[in-house]
Structure formats: structure tokens, C-alpha cells
Amino acid sequence: MKATVYVTIKENVLDPQGAAVQGALHSLGFKEVGKVRIGKYMELTLDTNDRSEAEARVKAMCEKLLANTVVEDYRFELEG
Amino acid sequence: MKATVYVTIKENVLDPQGAAVQGALHSLGFKEVGKVRIGKYMELTLDTNDRSEAEARVKAMCEKLLANTVVEDYRFELEG
Numbered sequence: 526m527k528a529t530v531y532v533t534i535k536e537n538v539l540d541p542q543g544a545a546v547q548g549a550l551h552s553l554g555f556k557e558v559g560k561v562r563i564g565k566y567m568e569l570t571l572d573t574n575d576r577s578e579a580e581a582r583v584k585a586m587c588e589k590l591l592a593n594t595v596v597e598d599y600r601f602e603l604e605g
Numbered sequence: 606m607k608a609t610v611y612v613t614i615k616e617n618v619l620d621p622q623g624a625a626v627q628g629a630l631h632s633l634g635f636k637e638v639g640k641v642r643i644g645k646y647m648e649l650t651l652d653t654n655d656r657s658e659a660e661a662r663v664k665a666m667c668e669k670l671l672a673n674t675v676v677e678d679y680r681f682e683l684e685g
Contacts, residue, residue: 531646546647546670555666559650566611566646567626570639586635590626 526571528583530601532592533564567591579603606651608663610681612672613644647671659683 534540543561550558569586573579583601592599614620623641630638649666653659663681672679 533646533648543647549670550649550666553666553669555662557652557662558666559652560648561650562648564646564648566613566644567623568613568640568642568644570641572637572639582635582637586630586633586638589633590629 526573526576526579526603526605528567528569528571528579528601528603530567530569530583530587530591530599531564532567532587532597532599534562535596535598538596564597565591576603606653606656606659606683606685608647608649608651608659608681608683610647610649610663610667610671610679611644612647612667612677612679614642615676615678618676644677645671656683 540562543563546563547558547561550561569583571579571582580603583603587599587601588594620642623643626643627638627641630641649663651659651662660683663683667679667681668674
């Protein structure tokens with residue numbers, strides 16, 4: 526089974542990396558770029574076929590390690 | 606218009622960050638985790654309503670700044 530995890534910075538939290546990328550894009554002439562928010566994208570392969578178990582386990586992984594839930598949101602998709 | 610960009614490390618390129626996360630997940634007891642690949646997830650707001658223009662511009666942003674196309678792949682979605 527494959528899990529795809531998206532970790533994004535919460536809406537009201539400052540994203541300095543996004544601000545830096547926005548500045549760089551403007552410098553390169555991409556003036557139409559407004560807000561830029563940067564997050565993480567993770568692909569995990571899981572040695573299980575039980576979808577509901579996988580869902581609980583990936584949620585636990587996100588809470589414990591993959592996301593800092595104070596300042597980040599996460600969501601994930603399972604396939605296979 | 607909103608663009609969502611996914612930047613991932615190419616299949617045959619080593620991903621040390623993914624290997625570190627895999628090791629950490631195993632240490633935490635998530636032994637079912639196989640391969641972990643980590644990429645970037647970016648949300649950009651664009652001040653344009655022309656979809657085909659936006660597509661060309663975001664492609665150029667990816668090629669010039671957002672992805673290192675030697676070792677990374679990118680894909681993006683447009684909405685709005």
C-alpha cells in the first residue's frame with residue numbers, strides 16, 4: 526500500500542521560505558506571483574494491505590514525526 | 606488562479622532525507638514502512654485568469670527556480 530502525505534504550514538503561520546521563493550520569482554520577472562506557501566510532500570510504501578489499519582498508522586506517524594501539528598497541517602491519501 | 610506544484614526527487618536519485626525519515630519511523634515502531642521519498646509541495650497564487658498563459662509561466666518557474674531538473678521531477682495543477 527502507498528501513502529502520500531502532504532504537510533503544509535497553517536494559514537496564520539508565517540512562511541519565510543515561501544516569502545523567499547516569492548521574492549526570487551519576482552526577481553526573475555514572474556511579477557504575477559502572489560502568495561507562495563511551501564510544504565512537504567512524502568511518499569511512503571507500507572507493508573500492509575489493511576486500509577483502516579494503514580489509515581490509523583499513517584495518522585500516528587504524522588502526529589508523532591512527519592508534521593509539527595503546532596504550526597503545520599497534514600493530510601494523506603492511501604492507494605493500492 | 607492557483608497553482609499547486611509538486612517537486613519530487615527522480616526515481617534513481619538517492620534521497621537521504623527520505624532514508625533518515627524511514628529510520629526515524631522504524632525507531633518509533635513503524636516497522637511496516639518501506640521506502641520513503643520526500644519532495645516539496647508548493648501553492649502559488651497567480652494574478653492571471655488565462656489558463657494557457659499560466660501553464661507556460663508556471664512551467665518556466667519550475668524550470669528556472671522551483672525544481673532542479675537534473676535530479677528532480679515536477680508536475681503542477683492549475684485551478685480557479
